[in-house]
Amino acid sequence: MTETAVYAAGGVVWRVVDDKLRILLIHRTKYRDVTLPKGKVDPGEMLAETAAREIHEETGIRVALGVPVGVSRYHLPSKRTKIVHYWAAEATDAAIRASAFVPNKEIAALEWVKPKKALARLSYPVDVEIVENFVRLIEEGVLRTFPIIVLRHAKAVERGDWQGKDAARPLSPRGEKQAKSIVGPLVSFGARKLISSPATRCVTTLAPLSAALDRKVGTTKLIGQDAWEEGTSDPRKIVGERVRARKPAVLCSHGPVLPDIMSEIALATGTLRGSYLGSASALEPAAFSVVHLSVDNPGSGIVAIETHIPKI
Known part of the structure; x- marks a missing residue:
């Protein structure tokens, strides 16, 4: 890690409903955008720990991380580089039932969509690239x-x-x-x-x-x-x-x-x-x-x- 970069982690959270795969998008209140669950690393955290914590904090869903699906890099208004590591993460039925999510000042809504629909719904090209990597796992039959x-x-x-x-x-x-x-x-x-x-x-x-x-x-x-x-x-x-x-x-x-x-x-x-x-x-x-x-x-x-x- 470099001191000048801002590090974050998140995931492409997925589930199967009626034999159809869906991934989770979050609608953020402040930015009025559609993106993937993620957040910045807390002091002392390792990236995987950040990803699981942020997914839970933003969606209420506790997950176990699966395959890594890529790293996005982009510049912040401060000119610093933000580096975000992503993993695939299955949301089990039990984890979804246990979620206590309600719309809040950070997350306005959660939306489960087909992966291809997600590609059109996401607000940022860097998120689209991550979901494209995820789709390749589906096509190769190695998602689970x-x-x-x-x-x-x-x-x-x-x-x-x-x-x-x-x-x-x-x-x-x-x-x-x-x-x-x-x-x-x-x-x-x-x-x-x-x-x-x-x-x-x-x-x-x-x-x-x-x-x-x-x-x-x-x-x-x-x-x-x-x-x-x-x-x-x-x-x-x-x-x-x-x-x-x-x-x-x-x-x-x-x-x-x-x-x-x-x-x-x-x-x-x-x-x-x-x-x-x-x-x-x-x-x-x-x-x-x-x-x-x-x-x-x-x-x-x-x-x-x-x-x-x-x-x-």
Whole structure:
């Protein structure tokens, strides 16, 4: 991020009604325009967290983010550049029923329309481009997705400063802050199943998320560093289970193990391997890569990968 730019995030919120897909447009009161739900990043937020929060604040609908659908850039009257990141986001029937939206001083109305109608209704060309990207996902049949989130544990106490077994090495104070900071972004992607290396630094990284979701962390040596060093790790088994389950999951492991996990996701989904896998697995402490896979046909390959780095 640059200091001169203004960052924001939002989404193309969609639902299926009577077998017909509709997307959500918002009519803003002050500007008298038609646009997509979005808003500026709050201090300390990661972009995905902003997108989910702003969608909820403007529409009353809580969503889990799906595939990224583009970034818009335009100049503000102040001459600063505004950069807006967008994700596709399905609005479930339950989320819509739970929405308490009423017209207010910011949002005059919500409107569900066909994607092609949205292209004609939107007030700004930059929004049209985002919806065009969204339409391509529909045409490719990969709109409905689920994420496998590959997470490197947060910053741990240095090996030289720790006298016990390496597997028991705890998080540093910075690592503890990182673990708390990634809860919001991980929740934004619908994280539910939590799987970790048995090492303390991995389990503790997931502890704040576990508490937020009220879900236990499952541990397995198959993605642990000790097993990896001994040649007994088996990320293929864990990845295969998650791909078959077709449900959002977080796999928390170690730097040396992450390339194997990412490679197994590619193999399990029939994806051509390339340098992008290396980039997605070369993660800093507490950073994570979200691998989006098709719910209807996971074997059709990775739909998208995005990497998120904590600010702490």
